[in-house]
Amino acid sequence: MSHDTITPVVTEAGRAKPPTMTRKRAGRRRPWGTYAVRVALVVVWLGSWELAARTVIDPFYYSMPSKVWQRLVDWFTEGTSQGSIWTNIAATLEEAVLGFVIGTLAGVVLGVVLGRSRFIADVLAPFIKGANAIPRIVLASLFVIWFGLGMSSKVATAFVLVFFAVFFNSFQGAREVDRVLVDNSRILGASRWQLMRSVILPSATSWILASMHVAFGFALIGAIVGEFTGADKGLGLLINHAQGNFDAAGIYAGMLITTVLALVAEWLITQLEVRLTSWRPPSHTASAGV
Structure with missing residues (x-):
């Protein structure tokens, strides 16, 4: 046996x-x-x-967990030199969410359109690659000049980081759609919009959702980089202020709060992914508990 x-x-x-x-x-x-x-x-x-x-x-340079914890307690009980910690968190979160939503929508739309139109993709390819090669730090400084120190410059920085991450995945997902499925839908009389809604977008969903998992982290990075460049509130401002005061505990505390926000967003995106892909049959390995 x-x-x-x-x-x-x-x-x-x-x-x-x-x-x-x-x-x-x-x-x-x-x-x-x-x-x-x-x-x-x-x-x-x-x-x-x-x-x-x-x-x-040396704890002056590397700090220690007990000091980081004490800094977090001080921030959440007594506030910071830049105001309430909740105000700073809300500012960074609002900038990141706006940049994430706008960047995701633009990346999906342009990625799917170019993915299904080879001529337009060939024409715009060098321009898109050139824009993607520009360092984001340079763009953050430029956005401050264009839009000022308010929220718009941070949203723009977050948008640029999110857009390219989502765009390239959406583009590839639209290219990877089964051609037999597309041809059969056309034979059955599906219009261009019906083909897009019923075949192309569902087929590209996995690619799009995979990019969204990392895109929100990029949105947070964009918001914080923008706040480093110039802001009157936000987690980036707190981290920048702690750096100027050689406060390693404050830098770690800001990093920890940012990490928690990213993990919560990751969990929410995972729940969205489960709902959007619930129509798919479970794989053999998933049913076997592997």
């Missing part, structure tokens, strides 16, 4: 339990072990950092 054979589990009632049920229960138990290992890694990392800062490295 092969060792790979799955033996059914017999219950107290004498009935054989399907192997898929044991796989499902094992799949439920597996995340708890994963979470435990993750927590252990974080504890070891923070503990070693704290110990090293107290014995080996």
Whole structure:
């Protein structure tokens, strides 16, 4: 008998339990072990950092977790020198969300259009590649001159970072649509809009959603870079102010808040992806609990 054979589990009632049920229960138990290992890694990392800062490295330059925690407590209880921490978080989040939404919409529309029109894509290809090669820091400085120190310059910087990430994925997703599926839809009399809505966009959804996972992180980067260039509020301003005061704990605290915002956005995008792709049949590996 092969060792790979799955033996059914017999219950107290004498009935054989399907192997898929044991796989499902094992799949439920597996995340708890994963979470435990993750927590252990974080504890070891923070503990070693704290110990090293107290014995080996200079805490003035590298800070320590206890000081970072104290800085966060001060910010959320007493505020910052630039006002309430919630006001600064809201400013950065608003800039990032606006840049993300506008950049995603523009990237999807232009990417799909160029992906389905080879002539237009060939004409615009060198211009798009040239624009993508421009350093974003330079553009951030230029946007401050164009739009001032307000929100518009930060949204523009976030837009540029998000647009290219989404555009190239949307373009490739539109190019990868099954040609047989397109031809069959045309034979059945589908109009151009029906073809776009029912075939091309659903086929490119995975490519678009994959780019959105990294695009919001780019939007946060764009907003913070814009605030570094010039702003009167925002997390970028707090980090920049902490850098000017050689406050390593303040820099780490700003980074931690930004990371939390990015992780929450990643979770929300994942939930959106689950809803948008719920029409797809589950793969064999997913049903097997792999």
